[in-house]
Amino acid sequence: MRISTRGRYASRALLHLASKHGKGPVSLKVISLDQEISVKYLENIMRLLVKAGLVKSTKGKNGGFILAKEPEEINLSEIVTVAEGSIDPVFCVSDPAGCSRSRTCAWRDVWSELKLRNMEFMNSITLADMLERQTMKSKPRAKKVKV
Secondary structure (H helix, E strand, C coil): CCCCHHHHHHHHHHHHHHHCCCCCCECHHHHHHHHCCCHHHHHHHHHHHHHCCCEEEECCCCCEEEECCCHHHCEHHHHHHHHHCCCCCCHHHCCHHHCCCCCCCHHHHHHHHHHHHHHHHHHCCEHHHHHHHHHHHHCCCCCCCCC
């Protein structure tokens, strides 16, 4: 499975919102600058995230975007599914009628299991988890002193 640019950018935008959670709306421009995503591209992504109920938008002078749920309640599978649509490794996993061999194909079973394992993994990772990982990566590392 390959995550597209849209999926990666949606994940980054949501992580940015998670880092500002509880501090009020964040403008599209601020997210765009911080995450190095064009405003135009980000507008489309945020529209998807609002429609899916992951993000709320507010208009006006102090408007912007906030998470619609707690960071602990948003998992990676939701983000990827909203951004990517189907996350099936092959089309026949979700559309067996589209393939005349689906009932007798052993590979379809393997692809279905791959999807299941991917979903289990992505369901286990929340925005809160990613925020913690990001915080750890941002901490300055202590320099080792040679003795």
